[in-house]
Amino acid sequence: MSSPYQGLAPSQYWKTGVAEKTLQTISGLYKKKFPLTENIATAGSCFAQHIARNLRINGFSVLDVEPAPTGLKNDRAQKYGFNMYSARYGNIYVPRQLLQLFREANSEFKPANIVWEKNGRYFDAMRPQVEPEGHSTAEAVLRHRQDHLRHVKSLFEKVETLVFTFGLTEGWVHEASGTVYPTAPGTVAGSIEGSGISFKNFTFNEIKADFLALRERLKTIRPQIRFLLTVSPVPLTATMSSEHVMAATVYSKSVLRAVAGELYHSYDDIDYFPSYEIITGALSKGVFFEDNLRSVTEAGVGTAMRIFFEEHPPVAVSPVLKKVRKEDVQCEDALLEVFA
């Protein structure tokens, strides 16, 4: 009598696939569905910044429609939202935010309550950290946003592969308009009182539907576009759900991982890279987190990217191999820690 589990590949058994392996010897964890093309765009939560930077360092053609001014030092460039993704949109934690950005750039949607104030300075609620000192007037915020959207529109018209990292399920939504924000008002600027903005924990079905809506819209202008999804391994800094933050994190990541898995299994043009598993899985034994048990170590990023590049060999190594430092990663989410 035979079992269907007999004769599987070693990677399909926990003992031979994980327990007897190290992250240096593990194999078959990621098999690409398709090679990366030219004109890669990156977006997502803060962990996606590592992917974007490593793709660039390894010679991949990552679009940057809002490059930093020549000479601006990298730490300052990042302070202004340059060199993080393919445009200065900052962190995008949920697919609905990216869908909304697409629609806004194509004049299909006008977000509400977009200018947030703090101490007489004005901030773009959709990317509150790209101007750390804010603007002097609300009108300036709108002018800068229009300029940004012009570039974002051009990005969507060029992209061939979209690398998107799912970050959170928890978000902030303007009830009347449905506008989604990357942070709660009052975190960087603005105020929650009277804003009409409230907490929302996006469900599996909502996240999946939002991503598929984005995919459909993108395919109308880029029919050959492909998607590479990842799930950020970075835990929540704080949760607005009533659960313990650890339980809320596992719930949030599980939903995102399930959506990514569903999309991966359902569509030939959607690939999934298991950076989440590499950083958080049993094999890593937690060593890829800093002492705060939240930030991912350089070794963790390095290991994830090494496994990624085994499937996507570097095109040409940049002559200036920039060392990726954890402080190079900008995370609005981390700002919540000041309230802890």
Next chain:
Amino acid sequence: MKRICVIGNSHIAAIKQAWDELAPDHPGLKMSFFASGGMRLKDLKADDGKLAPSTQYLTERFYSDTGEKAIDPSQYDVFILVALGYGLTHIIFTALDYRADSMNTGLSPYKHLVSDACFKEAATDKLDGMAVTSVLRELRSLTDKPVILLAQPLPSARKLYRCKTGQFKDIVNYGDKLMDIWLEYGRKLSKDYRIKIVYQHPVTVKERFFTRGKFSGGVHLSEKLDDYSRPAPPADMHHMNTNFGKLMIKSAMRHMGY
């Protein structure tokens, strides 16, 4: 005999050719010239009491009229640095693509709108990355002797007429903002490295931010000075001519007490 060491990039050519003509009238001065194009002199490092090329690339492209391979500060009384990236031109080039709020007149195209704070940091960082800061740092590690920096010439006013997009003409409207950043950086250099900065003579300036056409047109650059295969004179609108160089030398000499 006062011994002057002149260190610069491609802009040194106008100074050198001017000095070749002026030298007979100044028997009490001896100038020695050391140069390499663009920002290559960032690789000039203090080594065993001298400033010497630290890379093979610079060694092969290091010009000196004396044939020396390194600069020995003990052999000179005064140092004149020429341009080495300390130029409004570099900020102008940032402004052509990146327009800060206060510079946005709506009269000329740009690629990116940025905040004034971002623009200022970008311009300052850009100047900070030029050869002038590294040469000063290395030089000051070896000597406390007087240093005069001759600012890079403003771009030729011919740009005003040749640029079809109107971007250069528009600089007249917001150039004060760029000038403020440039001069503020210069004051910092002066303070940090105890140097005098000599800006170009007012008679050479047109529309505040440009060099009169008759002073531009450039000089022929030797291979070691030409980092960018620039257009030959007179189409070169960034390098100035011998008459310009003479005025700069005379200004520098006044600072030296001549």
